[in-house]
Amino acid sequence: MFESPETRMTSFEEESNQLFEQGMISELSNAGFYYTGWQDVVACHACGIQLTEIAANKRVMATHTRLSPSCPFIKETKGNAYIKDILDVVGQAVPQTIVTFNLRTFDNREEHHKDMFLFASSLPRSQSKDVF
Template sequence: MGEDTNYEKLECRLKSFEQWRFMTDPQKLANAGFNATGYHDIVRCFACGLGLRYMIPEDDPLIEHKKHGPPTCPFLTKMSGDNQKEDIEDNGASVLTNDKAGKMDELSDLEEENVRLKERTTCKVCRESPAIVLLLPCSHLAACVQCGPSLTVCPVCERKVVESVKTFLG
């Protein structure tokens, strides 16, 4: 890495990517607070120390930082503060906005993902209890303890069930 390693400065973070040979965009990584560590494709946030690797070009480093980093990361906190703008209403009152539409979209996306995850982990027979019975040989986690033993055919793929195994998630 360079002699000036004050990674608070964007230029220094960008300089750390001079030998970068991976497909993830160094500019996006540096803008998200990351610098190259010099070891494989590992990047690290200068502020909170979060390390990431195995990123693909489609990954958004800032989203990954928010998803995996601590909520107290000084870099992310400063960035969210910079995104806040003061809007002056017609009556002269000052209102602090934080891109509410974006947050509502994000909340809606999270709620949809939560519904999808609950559907994936719910018994495919009774649709009430958690699916913790693994059906073999197809390997679908598709039934609860009450419904699993009576199944002869997998409710997902309709293959014959040879054996069922109770799993423990957690």
């Protein structure tokens, strides 16, 4: 339903424009996200990951890649080299934990993710927001 950036952009109704800083709607749409209609929550049309409290100075595509490196949208649009570059940079900056988990997407598919990196910042919250 939200496969094209244009369709994703239409999910950001006028009322939501007040929730996102100028330019963020286009950046979010191009990074695979659509507006869920609830508060400031956006979701990826391909992997279902949800983001909230996104600041305008964040690199949305890099954040999406860091949090969901196996996302089909990221793999298709950016490629494995980009994903590796992002994970290499993040891996040098942040401690890593490897986890295995199941994720239920919005279309009720269950995805199994094995040996994924979980990143936890050791920085205080006020400083960690500037990493990505």
